[in-house]
Amino acid sequence: GQSLEQPSEVTAVEGAIVQINCTYQTSGFYGLSWYQQHDGGAPTFLSYNALDGLEETGRFSSFLSRSDSYGYLLLQELQMKDSASYFCALTGGYQKVTFGTGTKLQVIP
Amino acid sequence: EAQVTQNPRYLITVTGKKLTVTCSQNMNHEYMSWYRQDPGLGLRQIYYSMNVEVTDKGDVPEGYKVSRKEKRNFPLILESPSPNQTSLYFCASSSPREQYFGPGTRLTVT
Numbered sequence: 001g002q003s004l005e006q007p008s009e010v011t012a013v014e015g016a017i018v019q020i021n022c023t024y025q026t027s028g029f030y031g032l033s034w035y036q037q038h039d040g041g042a043p044t045f046l047s048y049n050a051l052d053g054l055e056e057t058g059r060f061s062s063f064l065s066r067s068d069s070y071g072y073l074l075l076q077e078l079q080m081k082d083s084a085s086y087f088c089a090l091t092g093g094y095q096k097v098t099f100g101t102g103t104k105l106q107v108i109p
Numbered sequence: 110e111a112q113v114t115q116n117p118r119y120l121i122t123v124t125g126k127k128l129t130v131t132c133s134q135n136m137n138h139e140y141m142s143w144y145r146q147d148p149g150l151g152l153r154q155i156y157y158s159m160n161v162e163v164t165d166k167g168d169v170p171e172g173y174k175v176s177r178k179e180k181r182n183f184p185l186i187l188e189s190p191s192p193n194q195t196s197l198y199f200c201a202s203s204s205p206r207e208q209y210f211g212p213g214t215r216l217t218v219t
Contacts, residue, residue, distance in 0.1 A: 001168075031206070042199060042210040043152065050206075087151060094159050095140040095203050096167065101151040 002026040002090050004100035011106045012078055020073045020103045022088035029090045032064050032071045037102070038084045046073065046086075075105075083107045111136050113202050115211035122190060123219055130185045130214050132200030140203035141183040142167070143175065145196040146213075152199065158183055190218040 004024040012018040022032070031050040035043040047055050049064035049071060061074040075082055083106055089099045113134045122128055134141065142157040144167075154167030156175040164175050172194055174186040187194060195218050200211040 033207070035208075042212050043208075044210070045207040048206040089152075094165065095142070095157060095205075096165075097142065097154060097157075097203075097208065098168070099144075099152040099154075101149065 002029070002092065002098040004088055004090060004098065006086075006088060006100040006103045008101070009104045009106070011108060012075075014078055014080060014107055014109050016078050017074065017076050018078060018105065020075075020086050020088075020105065022071045022073070022100055024069050024071070024088075024090055024100075026069075026090055026092070026098075029092050031091045032062070033089045033091060033097075034060075034062050034073045035087045035089060035099075036084050037087065043087060048091075078107050080107050080109070111209060113200055113209050113211035115198075115200050115214050117214060118212060119215050121217045121219065124191055125189050127186070127188050128190060128216075129187075130198060130200075130216070132183045132185065132211060133181050134183075134202035134209070135181065136202055136204075136209065137180065138202040138204060138209075139180070141177070142201045142203065142208070143173070143183070143185045144199045144201065145169065145194075146199060147196050155185070155198075187216075190216075192218050194218050 034046040037043040047062040064071045143155040144152040158164040158177040201208040
């Protein structure tokens with residue numbers, strides 16, 4: 001099977017940069033995704049890494065290293081609205097997706 | 110507008126009373142999934158479907174059924190709900206890179 005580990009909570013200051021790490025165990029996968037979920041809301045897609053390296057989308061970047069079974073989400077210029085839970089997820093064959101247990105990010109003034 | 114809809118949004122029911130949660134997408138996606146979300150456990154995949162009439166079990170399929178008779182619809186069926194199925198349920202529709210989630214259905218089984 002697949003398993004992913006993330007820190008359960010992270011606190012960061014408004015305007016700063018924060019990195020949320022994700023380590024995984026799998027026998028094979030197509031890509032690593034990141035999702036954001038605000039309290040009471042549905043998860044929304046942030047980024048997808050099929051290949052090793054950095055993907056940048058505005059203030060958000062995501063990184064994947066298959067050799068290290070590791071990825072991270074980088075959030076820059078943190079805003080209060082970034083306070084949410086962040087999930088990494090592995091996509092395997094036939095779109096079978098396994099999510100991590102999530103990291104709750106608190107942005108403080 | 111790309112959309113995944115679920116109904117009902119909230120449901121309180123009793124043990125053993127069959128229920129169906131509907132899910133519909135307007136993006137012509139082949140792939141659809143159902144998840145449950147419980148505190149501290151993240152999102153766990155219940156069932157997924159690769160196309161019409163093609164479904165497979167996810168990580169927590171016990172007590173659930175699904176069907177995919179039309180591409181746009183993927184209902185979740187609980188034939189005999191039990192209290193341990195009290196949870197927040199999400200339907201998702203997928204492109205190869207991205208999943209689009211419905212708004213969620215909060216189910217309470219007493």
